[in-house]
Amino acid sequence: MSLQNVFHHRRVAEGSAKACWICNKPSTSVLVTPDNKDFFYICVGxxxxxxFCQPDADxxxxxxxxxxxEQLDREVxxxxxxxxxxxxxxxEKRKEQKKDKDKDKYSKKQDDEDDKRDEKAKDDKILELSMSKDDPASSSGGPRIYSLNKSFYQMRLDRIRNAEIAKRNRERLKNPASFPSVPSGDP
Structure with missing residues (x-):
């Protein structure tokens, strides 16, 4: 009965929501051991x-x-x-200027310079975004592997142990050989 203190967070459908182990509110989040020996529903809060538990550091x-x-991709x-x-x-501005026929070489050079400046600004902005820092605590996906605190983990172990004992006792009660035999001698 060696149950490791490693639980994976899983989500279930809204229709399959069951009571949270702690507060009994309906929850779609489940913590499951990797070997599927134990599971319980728990609120995200x-x-x-x-x-209650600590997420795996990795x-x-x-x-x-x-x-x-994801944030960098959105910003880029x-x-x-x-x-x-x-x-x-x-x-569009260039097309309008072409219609105006009084375009000279100076405006053409200025447009080329504007294009170069805009391209450089775009590259600088992309570099700046890739160098910026993000707050790791605000993750939408969140961690998926948890370990319970000592007391909660012990509660889970006790629950599993009690279930095994109850199962063994039910099997003993069903087996007539486990009851004592009627005395055969005279009183």
Missing amino acids: HLQDSK EVAAAAARKRK EAVKKEYEEKQKRKL
């Missing part, structure tokens, strides 16, 4: 409580890295979109 770092990468997309919109506006 309890998972964030440091007095898992926290990985979740923070995933969150940071926003910068690219902004740059493309600027280029569209410039293109």
Whole structure:
């Protein structure tokens, strides 16, 4: 009955929600051991409580890295979109200027310089975003591997032990050979 103090966080469908082990509110979050010997439903709020369980350190770092990468991807997309919109506006402006026939060489050089400046600004902004720091505590996905605190872990072990004892007692009661025999001698 060696149950390790490692639990994986899983989500179930809304229709399969059951009572939280701590507060009895309906919950769709489940903590399961890797070997599926033990599981219990738990609220997400309890998972964030440091007095109930601690997330695995490697898992926290990985979740923070995933969150940071997602944020950087969103920011890079926003910068690219902004740059493309600027280029569209410039293109429209150039088309208007072509219609005006009184365009000279000076304005053409200035447009080329503007293009170079905008491209450099875009590259600088992307570099700046990739260098910026992010807060690892604010991860939406959150960690998926937890270890329970000592007292809660002991409660889980006691629950499993009591269930095994109850099962053994039920089997003994079903077996007639476990009862004593009727005395055969005279009183």
